[in-house]
Amino acid sequence: xxxxxxxxxxxxxxxxxxxxxxxxxxxxxxxxxxxxxxxxxxxxxxxxxxxxxxxxxxxxxxxxxxxxxxxxxxxxxxxxxxxxxxxxxxxxxxxxxxxxxxxxxxxxxxxxxxxxxxxxxxxxxxxxxxxxxxxxxxxxxxxxxxxxxxxxxxxxxxxxxxxxxxxxxxxxxxxxxxxxxxxxxxxxxxxxxxxxxxxxxxxxxxxxxxxxxxxxxxxxxxxxxxxxxxxxxxxxxxxxxxxxxxxxxxxxxxxxxxxxxxxxxxxxxxxxxxxxxxxxxxxxxxxxxxxxxxxxxxxxxxxxxxxxxxxxxxxxxxxxxxxxxxxxxxxxxxxxxxxxxxxxxxxxxxxxxxxxxxxxxxxxxxxxxxxxxxxxxxxxxxxxxxxxxxxxxxxxxxxxxxxxxxxxxxxxxxxxxxxxxxxxxxxxxxxxxxxxxxxxxxxxxxxxxxxxxxxxxxxxxxxxxxxxxxxxxxxxxxxxxxx
Amino acid sequence: xxxxxxxxxxxxxxxxxxxxxxxxxxxxxxxxxxxxxxxxxxxxxxxxxxxxxxxxxxxxxxxxxxxxxxxxxxxxxxxxxxxxxxxxxxxxxxxxxxxxxxxxxxxxxxxxxxxxxxxxxxxxxxxxxxxxxxxxxxxxxxxxxxxxxxxxxxxxxxxxxxxxxxxxxxxxxxxxxxxxxxxxxxxxxxxxxxxxxxxxxxxxxxxxxxxxxxxxxxxxxxxxxxxxxxxxxxxxxxxxxxxxxxxxxxxxxxxxxxxxxxxxxxxxxxxxxxxxxxxxxxxxxxxxxxxxxxxxxxxxxxxxxxxxxxxxxxxxxxxxxxxxxxxxxxxxxxxxxxxxxxxxxxx
Numbered sequence: 001x002x003x004x005x006x007x008x009x010x011x012x013x014x015x016x017x018x019x020x021x022x023x024x025x026x027x028x029x030x031x032x033x034x035x036x037x038x039x040x041x042x043x044x045x046x047x048x049x050x051x052x053x054x055x056x057x058x059x060x061x062x063x064x065x066x067x068x069x070x071x072x073x074x075x076x077x078x079x080x081x082x083x084x085x086x087x088x089x090x091x092x093x094x095x096x097x098x099x100x101x102x103x104x105x106x107x108x109x110x111x112x113x114x115x116x117x118x119x120x121x122x123x124x125x126x127x128x129x130x131x132x133x134x135x136x137x138x139x140x141x142x143x144x145x146x147x148x149x150x151x152x153x154x155x156x157x158x159x160x161x162x163x164x165x166x167x168x169x170x171x172x173x174x175x176x177x178x179x180x181x182x183x184x185x186x187x188x189x190x191x192x193x194x195x196x197x198x199x200x201x202x203x204x205x206x207x208x209x210x211x212x213x214x215x216x217x218x219x220x221x222x223x224x225x226x227x228x229x230x231x232x233x234x235x236x237x238x239x240x241x242x243x244x245x246x247x248x249x250x251x252x253x254x255x256x257x258x259x260x261x262x263x264x265x266x267x268x269x270x271x272x273x274x275x276x277x278x279x280x281x282x283x284x285x286x287x288x289x290x291x292x293x294x295x296x297x298x299x300x301x302x303x304x305x306x307x308x309x310x311x312x313x314x315x316x317x318x319x320x321x322x323x324x325x326x327x328x329x330x331x332x333x334x335x336x337x338x339x340x341x342x343x344x345x346x347x348x349x350x351x352x353x354x355x356x357x358x359x360x361x362x363x364x365x366x367x368x369x370x371x372x373x374x375x376x377x378x379x380x381x382x383x384x385x386x387x388x389x390x391x392x393x394x395x396x397x398x399x400x401x402x403x404x405x406x407x408x409x410x411x412x413x414x415x416x417x418x419x420x421x422x423x424x425x426x427x428x429x430x431x432x433x434x435x436x437x438x439x440x441x442x443x444x445x446x447x448x449x450x451x452x453x454x455x456x457x458x459x460x461x462x463x464x465x466x467x468x469x470x471x472x473x474x475x476x477x478x479x480x481x482x483x
Numbered sequence: 484x485x486x487x488x489x490x491x492x493x494x495x496x497x498x499x500x501x502x503x504x505x506x507x508x509x510x511x512x513x514x515x516x517x518x519x520x521x522x523x524x525x526x527x528x529x530x531x532x533x534x535x536x537x538x539x540x541x542x543x544x545x546x547x548x549x550x551x552x553x554x555x556x557x558x559x560x561x562x563x564x565x566x567x568x569x570x571x572x573x574x575x576x577x578x579x580x581x582x583x584x585x586x587x588x589x590x591x592x593x594x595x596x597x598x599x600x601x602x603x604x605x606x607x608x609x610x611x612x613x614x615x616x617x618x619x620x621x622x623x624x625x626x627x628x629x630x631x632x633x634x635x636x637x638x639x640x641x642x643x644x645x646x647x648x649x650x651x652x653x654x655x656x657x658x659x660x661x662x663x664x665x666x667x668x669x670x671x672x673x674x675x676x677x678x679x680x681x682x683x684x685x686x687x688x689x690x691x692x693x694x695x696x697x698x699x700x701x702x703x704x705x706x707x708x709x710x711x712x713x714x715x716x717x718x719x720x721x722x723x724x725x726x727x728x729x730x731x732x733x734x735x736x737x738x739x740x741x742x743x744x745x746x747x748x749x750x751x752x753x754x755x756x757x758x759x760x761x762x763x764x765x766x767x768x769x770x771x772x773x774x775x776x777x778x779x780x781x782x783x784x785x786x787x788x789x790x791x792x793x794x795x796x797x798x799x800x801x802x803x804x805x806x807x808x809x810x811x812x813x814x815x816x817x818x819x820x821x822x823x824x825x826x827x828x829x830x
Contacts, residue, residue, distance in 0.1 A: 134683035135667075158826055162819035169816045172809040175558045175592070178668040179801075180645030182558075182592060183809060189565045192592070193557030324673075325530065398555050400566075422823075434812075439668060442805050446667035447639045447683065450803045 004049070004348060005355055013050055014057045014352060018359045021061020026069050026077045027389055032062025033198070036322050048330035049348045055326055056306075056349055059319050060112065060356035063262050063298055064364065067104040071291075072097060075209055075386075079201055079432075080262030080298040082425050083270040087283065087290030094286055095228070102230035103288055104295040105364045106237065107244060111296030112357030114248035115255065115303025120350050123311045135444035136454045140464035142437040145264060146430070147468035163422040167430025170195055177435040178442030190402040199394040199407040200431060204424055206390050207407060208414025210383050215415070230365060240292045243273055251297030255304020262301040267429060269297030303353050310346055512574055512747050513548040519737075520570075520578045522563020524556040528690070532607065532735055532773070533579045536755070539763045546754055559583060559646055561593040568599050572740040574747030577603065581735050582647040582790065589794040590645040597787050600738035601748055604755045605778040605786060607735045607768055610709040611651045612694040613722070615686050616679050617701045624706040624725040627686060632661040641669035641684030651688045651708060651731040653797050658722060658729030665803075676700060690733055691715065691772040708732065715772050734790070735773075752779050 004010055024035045036058050043051030066081030071088035084104060091100040133141070146164065173184035174194025185191035237244075247269035254265040273293035274283045283290045305320045332345050394407040414424060448454050455461050519537070523529045530552070537550045555563035560583045567578035578600065588596035613624060621627040631638050640656075642649040649666065656662045669675045669684060672693040678684045680701050689697065691713060694704060706722045707713050708731045722729045737755060739748055758764055759777050768775045778786055 131677045131681035134678065134681055156826060158819060158822040162816070162823050165812060165816040165819050168812050169809075172812060178644065179805070180559060180590065180592060180643075180668075189562065193562055196557070322524075325524075398557070398562075399553055400555065400562075438808055439670070441808075443668045445805060446803050447665065449636070449665065 004344070005351055010050065010053055010348075011355075013054045014355050014359060015363075017054045017057025018061040018356045019363060021058040021063075022065035022068075022360065022363060023061075024058075024077075025062040025065025025081075027386070032059055032078060033319050033322065035062060036319055040322060040326055043326060043330075048327075048332055048342075049344055051326060051330060052323075052345060052348050053352045055323055056352040057356040057359075059323070060299070060302055060353060061360055062319075063302055064105075064108045064112075064295075064360045066298075067108065067295055068101065068364075071100045071104060073209075075205055078262070079197075079428070080266055080301070081294070082205075082263055082428065083266040083294035084291060084298075086270070086425070087285070087287045087294070090284070090286035091288075091291065098228035098230040099232065100286075100291060101364070102232045103291045105230065105361055106232055107240075107247075107292040107294075107296040108299040108364075109357055109361040110244045111248040111251055111299035112302065112360070113354065114245070114296075115252040115300035116350070116353045116357065117303075118252045119303040119307050119310075119353060123307050133460065134458070135440040135447065136458055136461045137464065139437055139440040139444060140455065140461040140468070142433050142440070144464045144468040144471070145268065145433055146437075147471045159422050160426045163417065163424070163426040164430035166417075166422070167427040167432075168434040170200070170427075171431045171434035176442075177439035178446070190400065195406050195410070195431075196398075196403060197432065199403040200410045201428060202390045202394055203407040203410030204414035204417075204428060206386055207411025208418060208424075210387060211411050211415040212418055213379065213383070240289065243276075243289055243292050244296050246276070247273060247293040247296040248300040251300025252304040254297075255301030256307050262298040262305075263429070263432065265301035265304070266294040266298040267425075269293045299357070306349060306353065310349060512750055513546065515575055516549045516551045517546070517574070517751075518551045518553050518576045520563050520567045520576065521552055521554050522556060522560035522567075522578070522580055522583075524554055528692070529579065529581065529735070530554060531771070535764060535767045536606075536758050539758045539761050539767075540754065542763060543758070543761050545757050545761075559587055559592060561587050564593065565595065567738065568595055568740055570740050572742035572744075574739060574743050574751060576740065577751065578738040578740075579735060580738060581733050582650070584736065584738070585791050585794055586645060586647050586650050589650075589797070590799065592645055597738075597791055599741055601741055601743050602783050602787050603737040603739055603748055603751050603779075605734050605736050605776065605783055606755055606759055607773040608776050609733045609735075609771075609773045610691045610707050610713050611648075611731050611733065612689050612691060612704045612719070613655065613686060613706045613708065614679065614689055614694060614702045614704045616682060617703045619685070619703065621686075621705065624720075624722060624727055627705060628655075628659050628662050628725075628727055631656070631664055632659070635661070635663035636665045638664050638685045639683075640664035640666050641675045641678050641687035642666050643670055643675075644668050647731075647733055648688055650794065650797065653799075654731045654793075655688075655708065655722065655727060655729045657797065658727035662727075672697070676702065695772055713772070734776075734786075736787070 005014075020035060021032060025032055036055055039055065039058065043054060046054070062078060063080050066076055066078035067084050067088065069075045069077040070081035070084040071092050074085050074089040076082045076085050088100045088104060091097075171194065173191055175182055175192055182192060250269040250272060251262075251265040254268055255262070270283075270290060270293045273289050274280050277283065277287075277289050279287065279289070306323075309320045309324060327345070332342050390407060391404055394403045395401065417424060417427065444454065445452070455465065519533055521530050521533050533552055537552055540546050540550050555566050557563070560580055564578060564580055564584060564587070567576060570576035584597055584600075587593040613627075615621055615627070621630065627638070640652050642652050644666065652664065652666060656664055664686075667684060669678045669687065672689055675684070675687045675689065676693075676697045679687050686705075688708075691707070694702075695715070698704070704716070704719050706725055706727070707716065707719050708722050708729055710721070710723075710730055712719060712721055737751070739751065756777065756779070759775065765775060
């Protein structure tokens with residue numbers, strides 16, 4: 001592995017991939033998935049190892065880069081950074097952008113390295129374990145995630161639930177995720193797939209923000225000022241030690257699960273950190289712990305998502321699915337055989353996660369001052385540029401103008417929701433989780449002949465549901481105390 | 484001066500040649516890049532298949548214009564196939580779609596089908612393997628099917644409902660009187676593998692290349708649904724050999740929108756034929772265990788009709804009634820909305 005990364009070409013590719021990833025991750029409207037999908041054809045003419053190194057480095061960079069715009073502009077550059085906006089922006093806005101970015105970068109590095117270690121050591125045994133999760137277990141897992149949702153953001157529970165169920169509702173039109181039948185499409189073929197994640201997300205978070213600003217009145221995203229250092233002394237990291245380890249662990253574990261990506265990983269770690277924190281009140285107002293939890297967990301999902309990809313050929317995330325395609329195009333067959341037949345490819349993937357995380361940290365540390373200027377770009381230049389990126393991003397996904405229209409409609413909805421103080425994060429998470437929950441519940445019911453009993457008789461499923469129930473009850477107690 | 488005149492002459496000549504080139508390129512086909520619509524996401528099996536052709540055509544310089552792959556994924560391939568159907572029928576936009584074009588129409592997810600396209604060629608067939616977990620109690624397909632007759636609707640068959648993979652399973656069940664499986668939704672190949680390994684489904688189907696990729700992960704093949712044994716697996720018996728009269732496979736078809744001029748279809752057919760004959764394609768298809776068949780012309784038309792007709796004998800059963808989750812969610816949203824409004828009034 002060391003020999004591989006002493007090759008300047010390989011190192012150059014890691015540098016290129018990480019830098020591009022960070023840039024794209026930092027620009028709202030452009031996502032890592034898009035970058036990797038657009039780069040994939042270019043790697044066909046490369047050696048398999050070179051191509052994989054480039055793509056994996058992009059993955060690491062893209063997940064990390066989102067924290068810049070999340071912190072400075074309150075626009076998550078990637079879905080993975082949604083939770084970072086909650087604390088990163090308030091902290092930056094209170095005159096400490098450097099510290100907010102520094103915490104995010106350091107946490108990203110630690111999360112990346114811990115998940116790399118897991119990837120290196122646990123690929124085979126952990127992937128084997130994850131097959132124990134059947135449809136009922138996965139459904140219960142989503143219910144647990146939705147129970148966690150009740151604790152997101154600073155608005156009331158009714159508003160959180162309304163935003164969440166609106167998200168679920170918006171996920172309903174299109175093809176039924178289990179039976180493949182069509183519903184609520186109004187005989188309009190473009191609706192067969194429903195509303196796609198990328199246009200909805202870009203619309204809600206980027207276009208919505210811009211509309212909100214143009215229409216005035218709204219609470220403005222204030223220009224972040226402050227020139228404090230992004231370097232966080234080691235002694236400061238000591239008090240975040242437990243949080244870092246816990247959040248990275250959660251991120252890695254969630255990354256392993258198929259179809260659940262970095263956004264859910266950072267959500268789970270954030271909410272857990274809030275529950276465990278002595279200063280839970282500070283969450284959402286610029287809490288250091290919140291930034292650390294969200295950023296270490298989202299980077300940790302990268303290593304996690306690659307574990308089942310390498311060991312079984314099962315992607316743990318959307319980007320993982322594109323990488324799976326890259327492996328196959330290059331004539332490599334993921335799965336247990338890969339360890340024996342193409343050990344160099346396995347080493348390249350695992351090694352890149354480590355090297356790209358180190359490079360990501362260095363690049364972001366060196367460029368922190370320059371990156372902080374992102375927020376100083378005047379809005380009459382930034383907004384048209386971001387809008388263009390958004391339109392291009394939504395269109396390039398599938399080459400359909402329908403997606404662009406969807407993006408603008410959701411921009412309007414996002415703007416309206418923001419004004420009625422409905423949390424956008426809850427909406428998006430409900431939207432993402434709904435098809436996963438529905439597909440698994442229906443698959444379970446088809447397998448059990450319509451019986452719901454296995455939800456309670458299967459031990460893992462029961463544990464998850466009990467945990468979800470406890471979380472909801474705990475919340476109740478908390479609010480009762482407050483009242 | 485002479486040099487100057489010569490330079491002008493060369494310029495003029497170049498101009499004439501250039502304008503001729505422009506003129507000739509207007510009435511010959513193709514005059515612009517040929518877009519191949521892949522109705523699935525980048526990186527999937529169909530995408531890889533088309534990109535192998537794209538790569539070979541480029542490397543062997545078989546076409547004066549580049550081939551562009553456009554992924555329009557979603558809804559089991561129907562969004563991409565509709566886009567292709569509505570494209571200008573000038574040969575510059577074509578579609579590559581496997582048996583999904585028949586199954587989407589039969590399942591009721593698309594009101595268009597093969598009749599809305601001109602088939603150009605069929606360029607590959609991949610066998611379907613019926614597989615169980617390695618610790619499954621069924622040593623062969625015969626035992627599995629007998630069990631499904633003895634205890635109908637008890638064995639869980641993991642499929643991707645509405646997709647060709649679901650139809651393979653239905654063909655298998657139709658292959659012996661009284662056999663009934665309980666079909667459940669498990670999604671794409673990798674998800675089916677995980678569910679099979681975890682014991683959440685009893686049996687599932689894989690394409691040969693999926694099986695090749697997954698076989699070391701703890702699964703066991705019972706049969707291949709091809710007409711004859713697959714050369715890659717000479718010891719794996721066919722379904723017919725085991726007394727189940729079922730045959731199915733995944734064939735890749737290239738389609739042009741209806742109304743595309745026959746001479747352009749002929750050009751594309753020839754392009755695919757020349758690509759098919761290259762060493763690069765043979766090797767890559769061999770690696771993916773795709774049988775490099777090549778069907779065109781009348782035989783192709785017959786194949787298309789036959790594959791459509793085969794589905795007519797299939798009746799889709801929906802034994803489990805599922806909760807109307809979308810209406811429940813609508814109700815829940817209204818209730819939450821009411822709560823928020825009440826909260827607002829209080830405040």
